[in-house]
Amino acid sequence: MPGWREDDLAAAWPALRESCSVLGKQEGWSYVCEIARILGERPGVSAIRQFFETNFTPWQLTNPDHSAEGLITGYYEPLIKGSRTRSAQYSWPVYGVPSDMLTIELGDVYPELKNMRLRGRLVGNKVVPYWTRGELEENGRKPQAKTLFWAADPIDLFFLQVQGSGRIQLPDGSYARIGYADQNGHPYQSIGRWLVDQGELPLEKASMDGIKRWAATHPTRLAELLNANPSYVFFRELPQREGGPIGAQGTPITAGRSLAVDPRYVPLGAPVFLATTYPLSEKPLQRLMVAQDTGGAIRGVVRADFFWGFGPEAGAQAGRMRQQGKMWALLPNGMQAGER
Incomplete structure (x- = not known):
């Protein structure tokens, strides 16, 4: 996964813990979510990296025609x-x-x-x-x-x-x-x-x-x-509250770390590594995200909507984003692609 070693995985940790409040009740996810709970809110970058590399297997998403790239938009x-x-x-x-x-x-x-x-x-x-x-x-x-x-x-x-x-x-x-x-x-x-x-x-x-x-x-x-x-x-x-809006899981989503996906192909709440570029740029945008939302226009396997956050600057980025990208779903060890 290009950029995995360079990504600040700690920035995705709050989003994962939010999703685990739902995923932790599901068979196959309860073990990894319990470890995330034990590690706490700020376990440190090395502990987070070890958590993912020890407990998850990455599965690259491919389209029905076997291509690996798809459309990444923003919201x-x-x-x-x-x-x-x-x-x-x-x-x-x-x-x-x-x-x-x-x-x-x-x-x-x-x-x-x-x-x-x-x-x-x-x-x-x-x-x-x-x-x-x-x-x-x-x-x-x-x-x-x-x-x-x-x-x-x-x-x-x-x-x-x-x-x-x-x-x-x-x-x-x-x-x-x-x-x-x-x-x-x-x-x-x-x-x-x-x-x-x-x-x-x-x-x-x-x-x-x-x-x-x-x-x-x-x-x-x-x-x-x-x-x-x-x-x-x-x-x-x-209700008025701090943080991002409520996503399809019923939990708050995180600016720059939450994706909207097609839940027919990507389990809601799953970590997803995204490799794309910034809007109107060739600059790499490679980071760990969490699939916390869905959307009416988000249909297909390699297809996602990147949540930029709140306000005009986020809106400008979202409005310009129409990139090609690759995606990997990180599933708990032993879980096969297609399982929930």
């Missing part, structure tokens, strides 16, 4: 302006989970489809797909859901949905925190890719900043742009 925790009450300034709803949306766990019927689910709504005695973004917003349909907040800017709200969690600055200067609660079941489609396909932007300018600039100069086409992505994310308000 972050954004800050948007909003209010708990609607007004002319704050008019874009931030919804909780709709009460009329059904969730069907396919793995309950077909074990081979574990971690896959369908969302829908009931029409008579028939389950049909839940409303798309365009159906919810263009046609005036409103989900049967509580409006948690009202956002000031629809583009900022859209990117908050893409990121899956964030903070809201309220009019009195205080902050609220929200996290992913559910999604309408429709696949994520990149609006940057849509702009490229429409001939509106060249590929190299289809970044978050480029999309925002295009939207600002084409206000009459805003709905057309946003509705190119049929996916719609619903939120829940989270």
Whole structure:
């Protein structure tokens, strides 16, 4: 694993211990998580390195075509302006989970489809797909859901949905925190890719900043742009606390050390060594990460989303990141690839 010897493994230790609060209850992981617990919060770099090299086996991830490289993108925790009450300034709803949306766990019927689910709504005695973004917003349909907040800017709200969690600055200067609660079941489609396909932007300018600039100069086409992505994310308000947002494991994620992965191929909570490059650069980015999150656009074996942290600087890095990379899942000795 290129860069393994040079990485500061201690920076990934808090993320691993967070994940062990969940993984430690699972067969196959309880032993290594108990050792991590005994070692404590700050065992020292040499002890951490010995812990991983003694107790884990690295498995390189490869795609179905046997290639070893895949797409590594970035995400972050954004800050948007909003209010708990609607007004002319704050008019874009931030919804909780709709009460009329059904969730069907396919793995309950077909074990081979574990971690896959369908969302829908009931029409008579028939389950049909839940409303798309365009159906919810263009046609005036409103989900049967509580409006948690009202956002000031629809583009900022859209990117908050893409990121899956964030903070809201309220009019009195205080902050609220929200996290992913559910999604309408429709696949994520990149609006940057849509702009490229429409001939509106060249590929190299289809970044978050480029999309925002295009939207600002084409206000009459805003709905057309946003509705190119049929996916719609619903939120829940989270308690105020220090640290990163809550990931798919239900534990806080760590800036620079947490990855979103496809859980069909990488066990949530597993250490993952990533070998890629910094955004818009050939500078190596090689470090131990922890697979603590998932994402609607994260599909495939060698595919990950790198969590950069909170705020504008993290957002700039995340928006520029579209690198090729290699990944190794570190599994406890004796555990075979594909086991959970």
